[in-house]
Amino acid sequence: MINPRAQHNFLGRSCSISGVGSYVPERILTNADLEKMVDTSDEWITTRTGIKERRIAAANEFTSDLAAKAAERALKMAGVTADQIDLIIVASITPDMPFPNTACLVQQKIGARRIPAFDIEAACSGFIYALEVGQNFIMSRACETVLVIGAEKLSSITNWTDRNTCVLFGDGAGAAVLQHRPDAHGLLTTVLGADGAKAGLLSMPGGGSACPASAATVADGLHFLRMDGKETFKNAVQAMCSAANEALQRCELQIDQIKCIIPHQANRRIVDAVGDRLGATPEQLFVNLHKYGNTSAASVAIALDEAVHSGKIARGDLILIVAFGAGLTWGAAVIEW
Ligand code: UT7
Helix, strand or coil, X not given: CCCHHHHHHCCCCCEEEEEEEEECCCEEEEHHHHHCCCCCCHHHHHHHHCCCEEEECCCCCCHHHHHHHHHHHHHHHHCCCHHHCCEXXXXXXXXXXXXXXXXXXXXXXXXXXXXXXXXXXXXXXXXXXXXXXXXXXXXCCCCCEEEEEEEEEHHHHCCCCCHHHHCCECEEEEEEEEECXXXXXXXXXXXXXXXXXXXXXXXXXXXXXXXXCCHHHHHXXXXXXXXXXXXXXXXXXXXXXXXXXXXXXXXXXXXXXXXXXXXXXXXXXXXXXXXXXXXXXXHHECCCHHHHCECHHHHHHHHHHHHHHXXXXXXXXXXXXXXXXXXXXXEEEEEEC
């Protein structure tokens, strides 16, 4: 039973996840395929990251398409029709275009009403940021049903000639339907954080107001994602552990009370280091990065859907979601499923 202090977050009513869904594009890019594109090897990618393959969206398949497909599956599980949604939030660093936002495009694609729709950009932590924002709309009674989506077409900002980054990322989307359920505690707490002093570690410098698109920015490769992998790795482990510990502490929970930990799927070594430091068993850690690579804002959303649909999580279980990404940003959420 949850300690009543865990309910400090409830402004009158709780917020539960009543449905989850995900979608990944059909095309699979394997490590063997990458060996033909850059100077790399299946052995290097597997031992350094754990990734074996990733999904790549078709040329005419955009972030909003992936998001809409994941959303339709989450709505189906929740037993909710598109016209019942009161708000759509999309977390992404690869929107279809700078504006209008991707959430508006998803609204049209799934046939929702003229409800509010906006995007959140917190990179790989975006889905947890979106969950926190969405739950506040439920708890304040501003909305009955909120659709939260993490969706990315990272292949569109990947430099396919840079072996340091092109082996790491993939495309996909995951979605959750948030509602108040009288029989469940739902989201118990969410811890969010950011450190703008380290913005340079992981970024796409071109295309914004600081560096508007021009022939020169394209020639300089400024529209590709770039990352200082080693520094990002160290920061990821530290930030994910401290966010997870703070979330557990707030709920007065020990790690062995958590049924399933869903960490951001960036690198198997990061997942294992976070698991070790939290004192988790390998059985508690959900891992699917070997199939999809790092899908940024979609990562924990896809993993949550797979954990639920594979039977690893049942109603009443306690789960811990923890993510880290560019910004730097990080977040952790404890949920009574
Ligand atoms: O989602 C947001 C957060 N993102 C992350 O958390 C990612 C964090 N970082 C990482 O996952 C790891 O740092 C990487 C997987 C990116 C790199 O692993 P690493 O153990 O830190 O390797 P490294 O950067 O130290 O590179 C070691 C060597 C270098 O060669 P030299 O300089 O030692 O001769 C690289 O050039 O590996 C080389 N290398 C590769 N070799 C073959 C880098 N990429 C590749 C590659 N294939 N794809």
